[in-house]
Amino acid sequence: MTWETVIGLEVHVQLATRSKMFCGCSAAFGGPSNTNVCPVCLGLPGALPVANLEAVRLATRAALGLEFTVHPKSFFARKNYFYPDLPKGYQISQFDRPLATNGRLLIKSPDRGDVTIGMARLHLEEDAGKSVHDLIPGRSAVDFNRSGVPLAEIVSDPDLRSPPEARAYLVALKQLLQYLDVSDCSMEEGHLRVDANLSVRPQGDPALGIKQEVKNMNSFAAVERALEQLRDCQIRLLEGNGSVELTTFSAATGELRVMRTKEESHDYRYFPEPDLPPLTLADAWIDAEGKALPELPAAKRARLQEEYGIRPYDAEVLSATRDVADYFEAVIAAGGEPQSATNWVMGAVLRDAKESNGALRVHPHRLAVLMDMVATSVLSNQAAKRVFAELTSTTEQPEDVAERLGLLQVSDAGQISAWIDSVLESRPAEVARFRNGETKLIEFFIGKVMQESEGKADPKRVKEILSDKLEAMK
DSSP states (O other): OEEEEEEEEEEEEEEOOOOOOSSBBBSSOSSSTOOOOTTTTOOOOOOOOOOOOOHHHHHHHHHTTTEEESSEEEEOEEOOOOOOOOTTSEEOOOOSSSSSEEEEEEEEEEEEEEEEEEEEEEEEEEEEOEESSSSSTTTTEOTTTTTTEEEEEEEEEOBBBBBHHHHHHHHHHHHHHTTTTSSOOOOTTSEEEEEEEEEEETOOOOOOOOEEEEEEEOSHHHHHHHHHHHHHHHHEEEEEEEEOOOOEOTTTTTEEEEEEEEEOOGGGGGGEESSSOOOEEEEEHHHHHHOOOOOOHHHHHHHHHHOOOOHHHHHHHHSSSHHHHHHHHHHHHTTTTTHHHHHIIIIIIIIHHHHHHTOSSHHHHHHHHHHHHHHTTTOOOHHHHHHHHHHTTTOOOHHHHHTTTTOBBOOHHHHHHHHHHHHHHOOOOHHHHHHHTTHHHHHHHHHHHHTTTTTOOOOHHHHHHHHHHHHHHH
């Protein structure tokens, strides 16, 4: 039997605010345990929550960028469950009246090409604390610094059809959220966390199978790997006449481990949050946020191709982040030729960024000047690469660096003729072979002249003058 995989993803995104969702405590990562806390995020009696407007704005911005319908009125609810890292015994979230519904995201699936993935909802909620199991031998501890940190939960429709497609969706979603400055999406710091639901069904059957959930995945590769394990496990079970049970697994160790029988929404006993009024957004405010959105990745890729005539693959690389795309266009604005700018940014600039934690260390104007020095034969390509390497750690101008390193290209006919004469006089055998018809030796002579000049000679002028001299010898 042929089986079809059905996947839905729930992505929890930490919003890039300074303070928590319902209090003024710092939302920064990495402070000493239980220091960024107050009566509100610890759930002490009598403490009342107040919604963080910046968190609401960022969640709205994410929703608009993902083409959700943002509702002028939404409601907070209490999601009740008991766990040591949940100080109140409930989590403030949204349930039947969320901030936004019916979004979509276009992705490039490795299996199906361009595919639009539907999104059921985007809602606001607060994070729980963190259980720590390796601090005190034989005991577990709880750090409440993360308790109350603002999250946007983005729930996809069950539109994904393979683990690689799920990974492609996560890559596209992360890129868009970073373009919107909604979150830095650092998985290492827990700013983007993924819960995945998967079921299988006979190919062509419209009914959904029993879904199972996987949690505690620390990378997109881990998500893909866990979903492959779960898919294969369900297929083996069904083909062996077994049945799939509603189960939640942990993939923290790289292997699936049963955590618990999965709860349904009614198990959380949702009810309206009595300490918070409805979240009411003016239509004009929502419209203003929509108009303030930056150019998003898909639109930027298309424009780069049309405006600068670059290849689709190049446009995809250059638009991977807003910083790189803005840098590329700044180089062109400073006078750089588009194809040359493409080559430099995709080559030397991104290699340097990889080595410097993403920093684009050479100012766009200085790179444009360096490119012009190559185009006007002031520098060779190889010399320009040496100058670029120097520019990453100095504020000097490219001309000054090239002069300091003795890399300025020589175009003077007299000096080039002297180098050529020296090479020809020292290699009479090769000159004789050239005169006897081995014209391909001209490349050999050009290389020797470049060696003689220590790379300073203008290769174009070398070829012109050398060709004239060799022709005269025939």
